[in-house]
Structure formats: C-alpha cells, structure tokens
C-alpha cells in the first residue's frame with residue numbers, strides 16, 4: 001500500500017513528507033522531484049511568494065545510491081520565506097509577542113477560507129493558527145510525494161499530464177480525448193498551461209483584469225493518465241472504486257469544488273448510445289479491447305478499463321482578495337474588511353500539477369494493490385504475468 005503524510009505550516013521552517021510502500025530498486029533523485037516542484041511554482045497569476053521560494057525536496061531517507069530501499073521515503077522542503085516570519089511563526093514560546101505588521105494577531109476573517117471554521121473548531125483566538133496549514137503551500141509537499149508515485153508509474157510506462165481548459169469565462173477549444181492528441185510540450189511552455197495558444201492569451205487578459213480589480217479568478221483543469229493497465233481499483237467495495245478514489249483525491253486539493261471522470265456533467269442530456277464506448281473486435285493480441293471512443297474517461301465499474309484515464313476538476317477563485325470582502329472581526333463580531341496578505345490572483349495553472357500528483361498517488365497505490373511486490377523486479381514479474389492473461393479467454397487461457 002502506498003501512503004503518504006505531509007506536515008508543515010505555510011510560513012514555518014519547512015514541509016515534511018513521508019511516502020511509504022514504494023518497492024525497493026526504483027530509481028529516484030532529488031533532481032527528478034525538483035522538476036515537478038518547479039512545474040508547480042510556475043503559472044501566470046501567481047503572487048510574490050513564488051519569487052521567494054525555489055522548492056527543492058531534500059531526500060532524508062529511503063533512498064541509497066539513487067535507488068529506493070523499500071523503507072519509508074522521508075523528504076523535507078525548506079520554506080525560504082521562514083526568515084521573514086521568525087517571530088510570527090516561532091516554534092518556541094514567545095513572551096509578549098509584538099503586534100506589529102505580520103506579527104499581529106489575525107482577527108479579520110476571510111470568507112471562503114478555512115479561517116472561521118478552523119478557528120472555531122480548534123478553539124483559537126488567532127486566525128493564523130488555522131490559515132497557516134490551510135494554505136496551499138502544503139500542496140508543494142503533495143507534489144513531492146506525487147513525484148515519487150510518478151517515478152513508480154513511469155517504470156511501467158504510465159505517464160501523467162494536465163492542461164487548463166478554462167479560466168474564468170474563457171475556455172480552450174474542446175479536446176476530444178478519443179481522437180485528439182494534445183501537444184504536452186506546448187502545455188508546459190504555456191504561461192497558463194493551456195494547449196490552445198489563442199485561448200491562453202485571452203486567459204492571461206482575464207487574469208490581468210481580475211488583478212486590476214483587486215479580484216481573483218478560478219477555472220477548470222483536465223488530468224490525463226496514459227497507458228494505465230485494465231483492472232486497477234475494484235467493483236467489489238465502495239472504497240476500492242478507482243473513480244471514487246480519484247474524485248476524493250482531487251476534491252481534497254485546496255479550493256477544488258467539482259470533479260468529474262471523463263465528460264462528467266456533459267453527458268446528462270445525451271442518450272446511452274452517445275455515451276458508452278463500443279468495444280472493437282480483437283485483432284492485435286498485444287492491444288486487446290480497444291475502443292472507438294473514450295467517453296467513460298478510462299473507468300468502468302470502479303476499475304480502469306485500459307483506456308486513458310481522464311479526470312477534470314473545477315477550482316474556485318481564491319478567497320483572499322486585495323479588494324477585500326466585507327466580513328466580521330473574530331473578537332467583536334463587528335463589521336470589518338477581510339484580512340489581506342500576499343496572495344495569488346489565479347491558481348488554476350499550478351493546480352494541474354497538483355492534480356497530476358494526486359492522481360499519480362491514487363494510481364500508484366492501486367497499482368501496488370494489484371501487483372504487490374517488495375522490489376521492482378518482483379512487481380514487474382507480477383505485472384507482466386497479469387498482462388499476459390488480459391485478452392480473449394479462449395486465446396489466453
């Protein structure tokens with residue numbers, strides 16, 4: 001079983017990550033993880049924090065001479081911004097904390113953030129105690145964990161990508177996942193991670209316009225996993241269904257408000273004949289069970305069906321507004337403008353990289369559940385043995 005934990009406050013000393021369950025013998029390096037962390041830091045519409053941080057995960061355990069040991073993989077990412085928060089985020093007791101600038105208690109609750117429920121739930125009298133962990137800084141840790149999962153999946157030919165399909169009211173021209181191929185290099189080069197360069201220009205204008213108004217803007221992202229073997233997940237229990245697991249993982253990303261597998265809501269006005277994917281006669285035993293289309297988004301009955309896995313999510317506009325929303329004060333309940341501190345205007349482009357990480361972690365766990373093994377050669381034997389059985393029964397048994 002692949003499990004992971006993250007720890008760390010946004011402006012604390014750093015983030016800590018533990019990934020457990022990775023078989024021994026997988027090639028893994030800090031440089032590989034840094035590529036994914038760097039992808040998360042990019043994106044038009046990010047705030048000043050990304051200029052301060054240059055995320056790099058230091059591997060503390062579980063890897064020797066470039067290969068995993070099968071033991072927990074411990075990683076640590078330094079928060080470069082920590083030096084600016086030494087008193088406000090001090091680990092040690094602070095006597096008479098100053099109430100100047102960023103050291104001041106935060107009492108002006110931001111609607112749309114974890115401020116109010118987090119502060120009530122944990123009995124705090126300073127919103128900073130909940131906002132620090134609710135911050136999406138934590139998603140850097142998820143991307144580091146996801147990179148480990150991706151390295152494992154890549155070992156078996158599974159690759160993950162993401163692209164932005166809308167920002168605010170601007171949508172990219174639709175991609176048919178059955179027939180169109182997406183230029184992933186163009187996505188990586190796009191400031192908004194969008195394959196449609198004309199739409200990307202309009203998306204950037206939308207971000208500029210929101211920024212000028214002191215406002216923020218959300219959007220939608222699609223994740224695609226290629227070469228996923230048939231049969232990951234299971235139909236036998238609700239909590240083993242791969243579509244359910246992917247949905248939960250994506251919904252857990254900060255500010256995500258809707259998730260769909262494949263076209264999701266787009267199918268509701270269509271008939272069955274327009275929704276399901278016809279199975280083609282098997283002519284190539286190395287590639288059985290081909291479909292004309294991939295409308296299901298790569299899952300049937302809670303299992304992967306051998307087609308590319310396609311998941312989408314919608315992410316709400318950021319809750320911290322420079323043109324602050326009316327709110328109330330935590331101490332008095334009286335009207336105030338919500339707290340503002342350095343913030344992104346649009347987090348949709350990096351959200352795709354975080355989504356890839358979350359889907360990779362779910363797929364890697366399902367992959368290990370199916371194939372098991374304590375070392376890569378053992379997992380590979382199990383995987384190859386299974387793949388030999390996947391085909392028309394009279395031919396394969």
Ligand SMILES: Cc1cc2nc3c(=O)[nH]c(=O)nc-3n(C[C@H](O)[C@H](O)[C@H](O)COP(=O)(O)O)c2cc1C
Nearest residue numbers: 113134135136254255256318319320343344347350
């Ligand atoms: C990559 C990324 C960056 C984010 N940056 C900010 C930010 O700068 N300021 C902010 O208020 N919220 C930001 N958010 C969103 C908050 O973390 C999120 O709105 C908050 O946790 C409450 O979200 P919820 O309603 O989904 O729980 C970001 C989210 C993501 C995914």
